[in-house]
Amino acid sequence: MNKILLFIPMYNCEKQIVRVLGQLTDEVCSYLSEVIIINNRSTDNGEQVVQDYLNDNHLPVKVSLFRNDDNYGLGGSHKVAFKYAVENDFDYVILLHGDDQGDISNILPYLKNKEYENYDCFLGARFMKGSKLQGYSKFRTFGNIVYNTLFSIGCGYKVYDLGSGLNMYKVDILRDKFYLKYKDNLVFNYCMVMGQAYYKHKVKFFPIIWREDDQVSNVKMVNQAMIVLKLLGSYIVNHKKFVTGEHRDKVIEDYTAKTIYTNQQ
Template sequence: MNGSQNQRKSPAQGTERILVFIPAYNCSKQISRVLAQFDGVERYFAEVLVVDNRSPDNTLEAAREAAARAGLPVTIVRNNDNYGLGGSHKVAFSYAVDNGFDYCVVLHGDDQGSIRDLVPHLEAGAHREVDCLLGARFAPGAKLEGYSAFRTFGNHVFNLLFSAGAGRRLYDLGSGLNLYRVSKLAGAKYRGFANNLTFNYFMILASVHWCWNIRFFPITWREDDQISNVKLARQSMQVLGILARYVFNRKAFLDGNFSGRALDDYGFTVIERSGARAGAPI
């Protein structure tokens, strides 16, 4: 090992442990590409956790094959029920807390975002200065590939509305690449947030209310062979309802249970572990 390598300790090699959580649903075509994103940047991360939300396609099989080729520990779990994207977040956040991680990165399993957009910020130590680093598709410097002009315009409108309601500038209400400080997650009341695709809207508003130190960073976002689960008209109405509840009765909104489940009803089954692992408890 040369001198420069000795001087340059990555978070995963030092005292910090960073978990990457990959929510996956019907991602059989993309999950291998997502896991391949870590080639060459493995040193920044302690473990990858793939949470399959009971995909009816071959997502699990594809994830297992790709995990065997990964250069870092990969744990694949399957939710015991369909919890939605938000429910999968709850599984992963609890996993990060229970297993002593310092940071939890969210990287969606449909290969629209790139982990390499986050790496320079880890290299610079920006994650140590904030409670969450949030990837922003609509921040200055971001790039959109294959994203329709209509959806881009709609997102800008909602970003402005939520910024006004939250009282601070929000550049994205929920992309597929975010980092959270686990000590903040440990004390956060997020289990009552909706389990569907609106979970991130709850999370961003709550993060502002909790006075977390939030920083946005520009990302590249692409659409090619992904399958969207978003019903635009229906979700737009849900999103406006979320903002209205937050603005007019913030405490009741954040203390409510919009999940449709008991707050502790998020069991999962470990399917496979690949690579060396520190042996932290499940």
């Protein structure tokens, strides 16, 4: 049986994190070896909410709450989780955002039939046949489809999403830390898409349900659009220079976090 880590990044989502933890049914947990929730220095009461939930609900899997030693951003939290997955000999790591926009049940059929084993990157997609969007404007949907098309052309493989909140990676591809110099913010996911193309990772997208109701987006649309276009342009001009170059605004030697709580001592 594969050793699978579930990684849940958390940043100021105390209202939503309980709903995310509620997705961890006995059936879902039966496929997981461990769950880590990584708090990226939130300013709300999220840590206490998580601890209260885990004290009141005895999940049949080890769940640990980490706190980043600095505010690393979403990409930086990925790096903390990837490091943990490598050092603890996991076979796969699943990402599930802590703001309850995605649902881990969408990947459950593929955990059952083990289709994910055929790929290095098994990625949830909001903009492909079979996907469902709730509370997502037609304008944003159109914009994402345009960008997916541009990235498909630039990367040489069909891209259905530049970064949803439900992804799965084979840990073997993470051992060389190809992603380490990618930006630590939301742009990290876009860099991953291009890195996957350059290193010829086997990529598969699967449809997901995505909802927006009480979540707060940290994305500034126009500014983000320009950044993404520049990234893609840089990759197209020189693939190798892009994937091996330093993209971070601040170089961090080691992405570290402390264990705040675990439900299994």
